[in-house]
Amino acid sequence: MNPAVADQIAVSIRALIRDEFPQLTYSTTWEYAITSANADGTVNGVATSPIPLPPLNNVPIASLVLGGVCAPVIGSNFLVDFINQDGARYAVISAEAARVATVDASESIEVGESATVKLGPEGAQPVGREGDKVTVFFPVGILTGTLNGSPYTGRLSILSPTSGIVTSGAERVHA
Amino acid sequence: MSESPIDRFMNPIRRIIRDEVAQLTYLGTWEYAVNSVNDDGTVNVTATSPSCPLPSLNNVAQASGTEGGTSTPGVGKMCNVRFINGDPTRYVVVGNQSLVKVATIDASETVAIGASVSNAVVLAGGDAPVARMGDACTVYFPIGTTPCFGTITPLPPAGGAFVGNITFTSPAVGVIGTGAPKVLA
Numbered sequence: 001m002n003p004a005v006a007d008q009i010a011v012s013i014r015a016l017i018r019d020e021f022p023q024l025t026y027s028t029t030w031e032y033a034i035t036s037a038n039a040d041g042t043v044n045g046v047a048t049s050p051i052p053l054p055p056l057n058n059v060p061i062a063s064l065v066l067g068g069v070c071a072p073v074i075g076s077n078f079l080v081d082f083i084n085q086d087g088a089r090y091a092v093i094s095a096e097a098a099r100v101a102t103v104d105a106s107e108s109i110e111v112g113e114s115a116t117v118k119l120g121p122e123g124a125q126p127v128g129r130e131g132d133k134v135t136v137f138f139p140v141g142i143l144t145g146t147l148n149g150s151p152y153t154g155r156l157s158i159l160s161p162t163s164g165i166v167t168s169g170a171e172r173v174h175a
Numbered sequence: 176m177s178e179s180p181i182d183r184f185m186n187p188i189r190r191i192i193r194d195e196v197a198q199l200t201y202l203g204t205w206e207y208a209v210n211s212v213n214d215d216g217t218v219n220v221t222a223t224s225p226s227c228p229l230p231s232l233n234n235v236a237q238a239s240g241t242e243g244g245t246s247t248p249g250v251g252k253m254c255n256v257r258f259i260n261g262d263p264t265r266y267v268v269v270g271n272q273s274l275v276k277v278a279t280i281d282a283s284e285t286v287a288i289g290a291s292v293s294n295a296v297v298l299a300g301g302d303a304p305v306a307r308m309g310d311a312c313t314v315y316f317p318i319g320t321t322p323c324f325g326t327i328t329p330l331p332p333a334g335g336a337f338v339g340n341i342t343f344t345s346p347a348v349g350v351i352g353t354g355a356p357k358v359l360a
Contacts, residue, residue, distance in 0.1 A: 012185055020192060027202040064270045084224045085203040105278040112286035119360040120289050120296045125307035126354025136314050136349035145339010156341060172299040175355035
């Protein structure tokens with residue numbers, strides 16, 4: 001085959017593939033690094049390796065199934081997906097590191113029905129709830145009055161503690 | 176119009192390429208709207224984009240992600256769908272685009288929330304520390320004196336009947352003795 005014709009065919013095939021599948025670039029997940037965060041919770045980023053995509057600005061954080069979002073750390077990497085294979089609709093689907101992680105729902109959040117739930121770095125003591133028992137140790141009481149009709153002043157020490165219950169709690173946090 | 180020699184050569188190639196990469200459609204993330212939520216937690220959804228070549232999907236499960244979370248989305252809300260292994264019969268919801276109605280995090284052993292936080296784990300927008308078993312509490316008595324009566328023993332004169340007031344000049348202290356055994360803070 002004439003080399004010039006072969007080159008023309010190769011160029012045509014390459015153009016055909018690009019023409020047929022412009023969405024190919026937007027069908028996978030790409031890694032970016034966060035350059036800055038915006039006040040509305042979106043982020044700006046640049047690709048971490050040479051890819052056919054430009055820097056992206058105002059990228060929203062996609063809420064995963066759980067409804068969780070995060071405020072990621074500048075400089076950390078994040079993963080971007082394109083919705084409907086559309087180059088203009090991109091969202092962060094995963095962040096390498098988060099400053100603030102938020103899980104929210106309009107009705108309820110249910111945590112660990114089948115598990116032990118550990119909250120915070122300590123995570124060692126059972127959480128107290130409304131209705132839980134408390135033990136109360138009394139201070140010394142000062143008595144002033146009459147004893148057998150005569151004036152009397154004394155001190156009252158109650159040696160044994162008594163018990164009580166927690167009578168209020170966070171209305172929207174149940175354990 | 177007759178095909179050019181190049182077109183006659185390229186069109187079969189175009190068909191071959193289309194056949195070979197038919198699953199390309201199933202490699203992306205697609206936006207769907209939730210039509211209804213089923214009792215088993217799956218959802219029925221319809222694609223939102225007119226250009227989306229995919230049909231409505233029923234009984235779409237939710238991919239829980241690494242955190243073991245699932246949710247109940249609101250009807251009419253947008254969700255993101257992906258196809259596992261590029262298989263058009265294996266579709267899952269991988270994300271929601273707005274606040275879900277119910278979010279659930281579960282695990283067979285432990286759900287650990289915020290083991291690395293330096294500030295706070297905030298539950299339901301709260302701003303007060305959660306009390307735990309063993310934490311101290313303070314019990315305040317009525318301000319001033321409180322009428323009381325009783326028998327004083329064995330202070331002299333033993334057996335005397337006391338009538339008067341009692342004053343506690345400081346509150347009592349206590350500890351929380353029980354708590355939720357499976358919620359640790």
